[in-house]
Amino acid sequence: DQQVKQNSPSLSVQEGRISILNCDYTNSMFDYFLWYKKYPAEGPTFLISISSIKDKNEDGRFTVFLNKSAKHLSLHIVPSQPGDSAVYFCAATGSARQLTFGSGTQLTVLP
């Protein structure tokens, strides 16, 4: 039973364009959502987060949108850069605070 789903295993985007990564969740008790970026054989690196009381959070080129009614969040990267190529994980947490991860999306930014 996957509580956090990333349905796109991979995404390719041209440099300078927008990358949109999507994530769906099923557990309505989740109240904090995070995006991590991961390179092979390295630990996940925190990118951006959003509380369930907000619908948008922005940090530089990264923006996360949360649609609670649809139980959907997305990460927008504008403009995309070749260095953004990595696996992106969506994660969610409730009161217990352990992270539940999606399966990840491999983003490739083409020069």
Added chain:
Amino acid sequence: DSGVTQTPKHLITATGQRVTLRCSPRSGDLSVYWYQQSLDQGLQFLIQYYNGEERAKGNILERFSAQQFPDLHSELNLSSLELGDSALYFCASSPRTSGSQETQYFGPGTRLLVL
């Protein structure tokens, strides 16, 4: 650099053996979380400690155990190892525990290979 350190970086051992993975959290963080990343299961939560006490358990096998010491570093002990235990093991830390929305910062991981 997240400030979370893990040793060793790589570990190769045989089935039936026991290993210990070590994690030092970020300075000031009281919570330590252990996660396993395997090819077929993705990133999964194993166990959480807060200020020396176990706070939550996830999909952790009975052959695995952990502890957090007074200096807040944590160790994950894996025993009677099986081929399927081969995975990346990550430690993460955060300042507090349940009730607050905090970001967890991850260490670089320990890659375990069981032959």
